[in-house]
Amino acid sequence: MISRTDPARRGDGLSPTDPRLIGDPLEFIAADHLRIRAMCGELDRLAGAAHVTADEAAAMLSFLTEELPLLVADEDEDLLPLLMRRSTPEDDMPRLKVRLDQEHARINANLPEVIDSFETLAETGGAISDLMVYRLGDFAGQIRRHLILENAVMLPFARLRLTRSDLETLTRRMLARRGLDRMMERDDAQ
Numbered sequence: 443m444i445s446r447t448d449p450a451r452r453g454d455g456l457s458p459t460d461p462r463l464i465g466d467p468l469e470f471i472a473a474d475h476l477r478i479r480a481m482c483g484e485l486d487r488l489a490g491a492a493h494v495t496a497d498e499a500a501a502m503l504s505f506l507t508e509e510l511p512l513l514v515a516d517e518d519e520d521l522l523p524l525l526m527r528r529s530t531p532e533d534d535m536p537r538l539k540v541r542l543d544q545e546h547a548r549i550n551a552n553l554p555e556v557i558d559s560f561e562t563l564a565e566t567g568g569a570i571s572d573l574m575v576y577r578l579g580d581f582a583g584q585i586r587r588h589l590i591l592e593n594a595v596m597l598p599f600a601r602l603r604l605t606r607s608d609l610e611t612l613t614r615r616m617l618a619r620r621g622l623d624r625m626m627e628r629d630d631a632q
């Protein structure tokens with residue numbers, strides 16, 4: 443199934459994904475995956491840098507604390523449950539869901555130590571320790587492998603199986619998660 447959205451709208455991954463894309467929630471998630479992949483590249487770059495500035499560390503910290511947990515929650519709490527409901531037995535969705543749940547749990551378990559690594563650097567800048575080089579490389583690799591599975595299997599199944607009403611539910615839930623639902627209601631009322 444070909445997306446109707448121009449891939450150029452997905453952006454370059456250099457800034458947070460445009461929330462206006464949430465009207466097409468699977469397109470937003472695909473764009474967010476590009477953003478996450480770009481930030482994995484930035485994690486690798488910082489891990490190899492002799493010195494990290496406070497601004498670079500603060501930008502990474504903001505991604506790790508504000509953007510990444512929202513996407514994991516979009517998938518865990520909304521997309522995957524909808525997909526489970528709509529999938530057919532031959533989709534083998536329960537097995538995929540177990541694997542994605544495990545990967546999300548591992549990302550969530552490793553996230554605090556990666557955040558912790560950047561907290562001091564975001565104030566003062568500085569050198570990256572050997573422990574941090576290992577942590578960042580491991581975390582970026584883990585996320586990249588996860589995105590490959592989601593882009594190759596989860597998103598194509600979602601495009602195939604979710605109904606228009608499911609997509610509307612997904613949009614509503616993702617807007618609410620970002621505190622944007624009331625803002626949209628105000629816009630509608632004007």
Ligand SMILES: [Fe+2]
Pocket residue numbers: 513514517546588592
């Ligand atoms: Fe995910």
